[in-house]
Amino acid sequence: AQSVAQPEDQVNVAEGNPLTVKCTYSVSGNPYLFWYVQYPNRGLQFLLKYITGDNLVKGSYGFEAEFNKSQTSFHLKKPSALVSDSALYFCAVRDRAGGSYIPTFGRGTSLIVHP
Amino acid sequence: DADVTQTPRNRITKTGKRIMLECSQTKGHDRMYWYRQDPGLGLRLIYYSFDVKDINKGEISDGYSVSRQAQAKFSLSLESAIPNQTALYFCATSDSPSGATDTQYFGPGTRLTVL
Numbered sequence: 474a475q476s477v478a479q480p481e482d483q484v485n486v487a488e489g490n491p492l493t494v495k496c497t498y499s500v501s502g503n504p505y506l507f508w509y510v511q512y513p514n515r516g517l518q519f520l521l522k523y524i525t526g527d528n529l530v531k532g533s534y535g536f537e538a539e540f541n542k543s544q545t546s547f548h549l550k551k552p553s554a555l556v557s558d559s560a561l562y563f564c565a566v567r568d569r570a571g572g573s574y575i576p577t578f579g580r581g582t583s584l585i586v587h588p
Numbered sequence: 589d590a591d592v593t594q595t596p597r598n599r600i601t602k603t604g605k606r607i608m609l610e611c612s613q614t615k616g617h618d619r620m621y622w623y624r625q626d627p628g629l630g631l632r633l634i635y636y637s638f639d640v641k642d643i644n645k646g647e648i649s650d651g652y653s654v655s656r657q658a659q660a661k662f663s664l665s666l667e668s669a670i671p672n673q674t675a676l677y678f679c680a681t682s683d684s685p686s687g688a689t690d691t692q693y694f695g696p697g698t699r700l701t702v703l
Contacts (some may be wrong), residue, residue, distance in 0.1 A: 507691070515697075516694035516697050564633065
């Protein structure tokens with residue numbers, strides 16, 4: 474079985490400050506991990522993914538995420554937040570050992586960046 | 589993403605009516621998915637299809653049916669709409685996992701209201 478948790482419904486940060494959106498996962502094997510972003514009135518857009526290799530993954534719009542196997546986490550980070558980063562962020566996981574190849578999405582975290 | 593289109597974008601209907609949501613893609617992907625998004629619940633999988641002859645139920649398929657008319661088209665039907673089916677519906681595509689990509693590409697969504 475696979476599951477993912479986003480413990481914060483909302484994250485507030487001031488423009489220019491670093492931001493972190495948290496994600497933890499549970500899989501029986503090794504994970505594929507993803508972050509997607511949803512801007513208002515839009516569909517989800519892919520940001521980045523961890524497949525294998527370097528634990529620090531860099532993605533679109535200056536975002537990065539760090540895979541931590543011991544803590545089963547994949548937190549999304551950005552060194553300096555922009556107001557335009559305000560959106561809904563979804564973490565997703567797929568167990569490499571799973572046969573269905575279907576990812577499980579978290580409930581989403583609303584990021585609000587204040588000017 | 590313009591490569592995945594959904595029609596209609598907004599729909600208001602009455603309880604008991606039959607309604608069809610349509611999805612088309614030009615990405616050439618074999619795999620297509622239907623999700624619904626509800627506030628606080630994130631994305632939940634309704635149905636998915638790995639090719640034209642393959643249809644699978646997701647975690648919340650009751651009250652829904654699907655048709656995969658071609659590689660590029662995947663329709664979702666509500667045979668007799670009820671108010672708790674009011675939600676934002678997303679279609680998504682992905683290519684096969686053999687290349688370990690697994691990235692999903694989402695349409696813009698259909699906002700459905702059942703009165």
